[in-house]
Amino acid sequence: MGDILTQIQDELDMLLHQMQSSFAYIRLQAPPSVPPGQPALTAHAEFEYKAQVERNPQNPPAAPPPIASPEQYRKDIAELSRDMVVKERQIELLIANLPGLENSEEEQVQRMKELEKELEALEGERLKALEDKERLVKMVEEKIIKAGKVGSG
Template structure:
């Protein structure tokens, strides 16, 4: 279990960032809408932009076409929905929702007692291990004497 709370906050900020970014995208990159009943000719601005792009490769890329724009919008929306789902999953897996503070404290006390008991047991086990080690060493020494 990682730090879910920080993750929630980070993802929330990210979601807000995405919202801002898609607004900025719509504002800056939306292609002009064609007027119904009028022939769609290349406007002066578009003509200049294409000329500029040809003359100067470092100029910003030309505006996306209507289809590209819609595709980008769909992608941005999908990312945003994904982020929102991510947040929902995070909120759903918040730790210890069903426990009150008193219950938590009681559980901690219980675990502490258990740990203390186990520590004594562990120390006894370690002593036992040492005794075994000495025993085995004694055997080996005896066997070595016998052999020599």
């Protein structure tokens, strides 16, 4: 059965993390949308980079990774969204498979007591069966010894 509850919590945290990283991706990678007839502005990451270089011309920070092309960006966004929906489905599946939904606590305790009794009774039977087995093994041994004596006699 596994621990569904911990899985739900882990996956939920993962979902929130995915949401956060999607926002971060959009923030850093979104290509500028240029209104017709206007000059193109830089993307956010590029703008930040230039501002930092201006503030600190002696040792400029490492250049940001190149902005994704609009096609790539659209593809990435589609992938991120798909992942998120898949994750949501996973959690729904986990919730749908929660154990013992139809049992109340009293019913569970009742069932546990029944099972305990059954187990004890079975343990007695099992010990008897084991004794039986021992007896049989002895019987077979005796037969073999007898047969051996007849054979060699």
